[in-house]
Amino acid sequence: MPSPRPEAAVRIEALTKTFPPAVTALDDFAAAVRPGAITGLIGPDGAGKTTLMRLIAGLLTPDRGRITVFGTEVAEDPAWIQARLGYMPQRFGLYEDLTVQENLDLYADLQGLAPQQRAERYAPLLAMSGLAPFTGRLAGRLSGGMKQKLGLACVLVGQPRLLLLDEPTVGVDPLSRRDLWRILDDQVRKHGLTVLMATAYLDEAERCREVILIHRGRRLGQTSPSRFLEPMRGRVYYIRTPPAVRRRLLRELLRDPDILDAVVQSDGVRVVTRHPRPPSVTDPGALPEAVEPRLEDAFVARLRAEAETLSMPEVRLSRRPRSGEREPVIVVRGLKRRFGDFYAVKGVSFTVRRGEVFGLLGANGAGKTTTFRMLCGLLPVTEGEATVAGADLRRAPAEARARLGYMAQKFSLYGHLSVQENLTCFAGLYGLRGERKRTRVAWALQTFELAPFRRQRALDLPLGHKQRLAMACALLHEPPILFLDEPTSGVDPLARREFWYLINGLAEQGVTVLVTTHFMEEAEYCDRLVILQAGEVLVEGSPEEIRRRTGAPSLEQAFIHLLESQR
Amino acid sequence: MNRRITALVRKEFIQVIRDPSSIAIAFVLPVILLLLFGYGVSLDAKRVPLALVAERPDPAAQSFLSGFYRSPYFVPVPVERMADAERLLEAGAVKGIVHLRADFGRRLLGGGEAPIQLIVDGIDANTARLVQGYVTDVWLTWLQRRADAERLPAAIPIPLESRIWYNAEVESRNFLVPGLIAVIMTLIGALLTALVIAREWERGTMEALMSTPVTMGEILLGKIVTYFLLGTGGLLLSVAMALWLFDVPLRGSFWLLWLGASLFLLTALGMGLLISTVTRNQFVAGQIAIIVTFLPAFILSGFIFEIRSMPTAIQWLTHLVPARYFVAFLQTVFLAGDIGAVIWPNLAALAVMAALFLGRTWQISRKRLE
Numbered sequence: 001m002p003s004p005r006p007e008a009a010v011r012i013e014a015l016t017k018t019f020p021p022a023v024t025a026l027d028d029f030a031a032a033v034r035p036g037a038i039t040g041l042i043g044p045d046g047a048g049k050t051t052l053m054r055l056i057a058g059l060l061t062p063d064r065g066r067i068t069v070f071g072t073e074v075a076e077d078p079a080w081i082q083a084r085l086g087y088m089p090q091r092f093g094l095y096e097d098l099t100v101q102e103n104l105d106l107y108a109d110l111q112g113l114a115p116q117q118r119a120e121r122y123a124p125l126l127a128m129s130g131l132a133p134f135t136g137r138l139a140g141r142l143s144g145g146m147k148q149k150l151g152l153a154c155v156l157v158g159q160p161r162l163l164l165l166d167e168p169t170v171g172v173d174p175l176s177r178r179d180l181w182r183i184l185d186d187q188v189r190k191h192g193l194t195v196l197m198a199t200a201y202l203d204e205a206e207r208c209r210e211v212i213l214i215h216r217g218r219r220l221g222q223t224s225p226s227r228f229l230e231p232m233r234g235r236v237y238y239i240r241t242p243p244a245v246r247r248r249l250l251r252e253l254l255r256d257p258d259i260l261d262a263v264v265q266s267d268g269v270r271v272v273t274r275h276p277r278p279p280s281v282t283d284p285g286a287l288p289e290a291v292e293p294r295l296e297d298a299f300v301a302r303l304r305a306e307a308e309t310l311s312m313p314e315v316r317l318s319r320r321p322r323s324g325e326r327e328p329v330i331v332v333r334g335l336k337r338r339f340g341d342f343y344a345v346k347g348v349s350f351t352v353r354r355g356e357v358f359g360l361l362g363a364n365g366a367g368k369t370t371t372f373r374m375l376c377g378l379l380p381v382t383e384g385e386a387t388v389a390g391a392d393l394r395r396a397p398a399e400a401r402a403r404l405g406y407m408a409q410k411f412s413l414y415g416h417l418s419v420q421e422n423l424t425c426f427a428g429l430y431g432l433r434g435e436r437k438r439t440r441v442a443w444a445l446q447t448f449e450l451a452p453f454r455r456q457r458a459l460d461l462p463l464g465h466k467q468r469l470a471m472a473c474a475l476l477h478e479p480p481i482l483f484l485d486e487p488t489s490g491v492d493p494l495a496r497r498e499f500w501y502l503i504n505g506l507a508e509q510g511v512t513v514l515v516t517t518h519f520m521e522e523a524e525y526c527d528r529l530v531i532l533q534a535g536e537v538l539v540e541g542s543p544e545e546i547r548r549r550t551g552a553p554s555l556e557q558a559f560i561h562l563l564e565s566q567r
Numbered sequence: 568m569n570r571r572i573t574a575l576v577r578k579e580f581i582q583v584i585r586d587p588s589s590i591a592i593a594f595v596l597p598v599i600l601l602l603l604f605g606y607g608v609s610l611d612a613k614r615v616p617l618a619l620v621a622e623r624p625d626p627a628a629q630s631f632l633s634g635f636y637r638s639p640y641f642v643p644v645p646v647e648r649m650a651d652a653e654r655l656l657e658a659g660a661v662k663g664i665v666h667l668r669a670d671f672g673r674r675l676l677g678g679g680e681a682p683i684q685l686i687v688d689g690i691d692a693n694t695a696r697l698v699q700g701y702v703t704d705v706w707l708t709w710l711q712r713r714a715d716a717e718r719l720p721a722a723i724p725i726p727l728e729s730r731i732w733y734n735a736e737v738e739s740r741n742f743l744v745p746g747l748i749a750v751i752m753t754l755i756g757a758l759l760t761a762l763v764i765a766r767e768w769e770r771g772t773m774e775a776l777m778s779t780p781v782t783m784g785e786i787l788l789g790k791i792v793t794y795f796l797l798g799t800g801g802l803l804l805s806v807a808m809a810l811w812l813f814d815v816p817l818r819g820s821f822w823l824l825w826l827g828a829s830l831f832l833l834t835a836l837g838m839g840l841l842i843s844t845v846t847r848n849q850f851v852a853g854q855i856a857i858i859v860t861f862l863p864a865f866i867l868s869g870f871i872f873e874i875r876s877m878p879t880a881i882q883w884l885t886h887l888v889p890a891r892y893f894v895a896f897l898q899t900v901f902l903a904g905d906i907g908a909v910i911w912p913n914l915a916a917l918a919v920m921a922a923l924f925l926g927r928t929w930q931i932s933r934k935r936l937e
Contacts, residue, residue: 057778059936078934083780093775097585098578109574110779138585158779 008032009194015065025051027217040208044492045463048217049198086160092151096140111158145176173363202296232293234276240268334384359529366532404481405474415459430477444472464495520556575789618652627672634705745901746870756835757860764843765852819900830917831893837924864890
């Protein structure tokens with residue numbers, strides 16, 4: 001029987017999926033994915049993106065509704081779909097103790113690629129991904145970007161018709177992200193591949209043919225990126241300001257109920273207003289000029305319109321670090337760290353002054369985390385000097401640690417303890433006792449709006465709230481220095497704004513902040529930063545200086561430019 | 568076998584070889600256990616220090632005590648006074664005292680009763696019973712020799728001629744080492760299997776695997792084939808060490824042994840797969856595997872502790888432990904030979920258990936993440 005040619009590659013109708021007892025991951029969700037194009041699935045954490053991907057891949061059964069892929073209903077014949085599908089889950093699904101070649105072979109076998117076709121199929125995939133020189137290397141020894149490209153090669157090896165990518169670029173450096181896009185565009189053009197990609201990066205969504213906006217399990221909209229931008233005309237402004245007043249202006253704007261969004265961008269602040277008229281600013285020198293809207297503006301505006309009041313925690317420290325003089329607080333000279341005969345950090349130097357927000361940037365494996373751990377006193381220094389708040393890390397790491405608050409990657413909370421128990425536990429660890437401990441825990445619950453969740457296990461909190469809790473824990477003892485390791489990794493745009501609002505507030509009160517991130521647009525919030533590459537400082541300076549030096553319009557492009565000139 | 572299963576098995580072997588913890592469970596631990604039980608642990612009492620107190624070392628006393636010097640079970644410690652011997656016993660330096668009064672020789676020659684006092688350290692009940700038995704042996708031998716030498720009527724009217732069958736040297740190693748095969752195969756079949764599958768869930772590779780055209784049956788078969796082969800390797804290793812290093816006799820046929828081991832291995836694999844299907848976390852899977860498979864194989868299987876001397880309720884419980892049937896089978900095949908009356912019921916029990924565990928796993932495994 002000739003089946004009618006379906007105009008949608010994937011059709012989702014009235015889809016509902018609940019996870020008992022209480023979670024509704026998808027609620028009457030409907031969408032259609034256009035064939036032979038890249039469609040972005042955009043939404044904050046916990047919106048239901050991963051559940052939707054798994055349902056399409058036939059790995060979950062829907063409660064209600066149906067999904068058809070190329071005209072076949074998934075629930076009826078998942079095997080048929082899986083024979084035509086490439087699905088890359090969030091952690092890429094690689095076997096870390098297999099080599100690059102062994103991973104490829106395994107997936108080629110599983111997807112039934114005939115041996116005589118392999119050479120022909122492997123060559124372009126290896127070439128495009130830049131993995132050709134590393135076929136004998138264990139997948140576990142690859143950098144994050146390499147893993148992501150290998151994961152992609154493994155799902156493409158069986159020549160799928162539909163590709164599902166679940167947040168493929170989380171934790172991956174900009175160069176690798178660009179490579180990924182090049183591979184995808186190539187596959188779509190040459191083989192008519194249909195791609196559905198869940199992502200939290202809105203600049204990526206802009207490159208998609210269509211985007212589906214998902215929030216709390218429901219579809220907020222689906223159209224081309226340009227159509228999304230239409231209602232934003234006349235509502236996006238750019239205010240050029242000198243760096244000194246930028247932080248204050250930003251906080252002022254974010255407190256204004258007529259303003260939906262404000263972020264630092266290059267030499268000024270980008271503002272999205274509720275109504276199509278320029279923002280009112282107290283500073284007479286600041287002139288808002290209208291600019292072209294971006295998808296991120298539209299997205300944040302949409303999320304804010306969902307009656308979502310952005311909660312901007314105001315943190316008031318009772319013990320402010322001395323302000324005024326900008327003396328060096330963190331001094332690093334020729335810092336080195338060796339593992340076996342491999343130098344992870346080879347001679348890094350920089351100075352951070354009181355009240356500065358200082359960024360430590362770089363691709364995965366560049367030495368960020370190693371440098372960071374040495375500065376926290378968690379990893380012994382092989383060579384070089386490092387002092388934190390006057391304490392020498394080689395002689396008195398414990399003393400240095402007592403003066404800083406540390407928020408580790410992935411937040412390191414006790415998952416099975418409640419919010420309140422986590423706070424009490426960390427307060428105890430920081431040496432707070434009695435009345436002061438009680439007031440600080442109460443302060444944290446109130447400031448970070450965690451009181452309604454106090455009895456919930458940390459494990460069950462949404463990611464944004466976990467991040468707040470981790471931040472609250474790090475601030476309990478009101479440290480003059482704050483160390484943040486990848487604080488916004490995997491966190492949605494609203495939570496990221498909240499977070500930077502908070503950091504800016506702390507910096508205004510004289511707290512020194514050292515932060516690592518691989519979000520280049522976040523680096524714009526830093527007063528100064530270093531970019532690390534292969535254990536060395538590639539460049540140091542304020543965002544303005546770095547952009548000017550490379551002649552690039554954004555830090556991301558400056559970074560790519562610098563990396564490429566190194567290659 | 569189709570290409571997908573071959574690919575999965577190949578992958579699994581590479582992983583086992585590259586992962587130090589798998590190597591430890593599959594190869595290092597079995598060898599350590601074999602060496603430990605082959606050389607170190609012995610339930611026999613040999614070379615037991617024994618204090619000999621003869622208040623008057625006359626020829627009669629000497630002739631009796633000389634029996635202890637000839638016995639392989641004792642290291643005699645001659646002591647002059649009883650008080651010294653008691654001190655040695657207190658200090659644990661000797662495990663027992665044989666005490667002959669000063670009038671032992673006179674009373675013996677006088678034809679009356681010549682009592683011998685034996686004091687045994689009863690802290691380790693097992694050794695105490697053995698010491699008691701060995702001393703009795705020495706005493707009986709001495710009586711017999713005296714009777715022969717002096718052509719007196721035997722002191723014991725009906726002599727007991729004891730013979731020990733199957734394990735004539737009464738070496739505990741001879742039944743410990745075969746029983747250990749059950750423990751080793753539980754280790755590989757249940758513990759290692761449960762851990763590696765839970766790891767696939769934890770690392771997200773199971774999700775990637777399931778999104779490919781591979782069927783759930785192929786995923787399960789890939790695991791079963793791999794760990795069946797590894798388990799067979801463990802069997803060959805154990806048998807080789809048993810036969811050539813520890814000189815344990817194999818009186819039954821090797822092929823029968825292999826059949827029984829295969830059935831048990833399938834049971835263990837069934838348990839391992841079931842555990843990791845229900846819990847998808849390495850830590851929990853490991854704990855459950857140790858508690859419900861490994862420890863029972865050690866304690867409740869009759870491997871070390873005789874089942875018939877357990878409380879009745881526990882004896883009932885042992886019927887649920889697959890290793891129980893396998894240990895009985897192993898000890899029979901190694902030491903007694905192909906005794907149908909023991910072997911077939913045990914093999915039947917193993918076959919039923921293998922079918923139950925594998926069948927249940929098959930039933931509840933769905934190619935779904937829920």
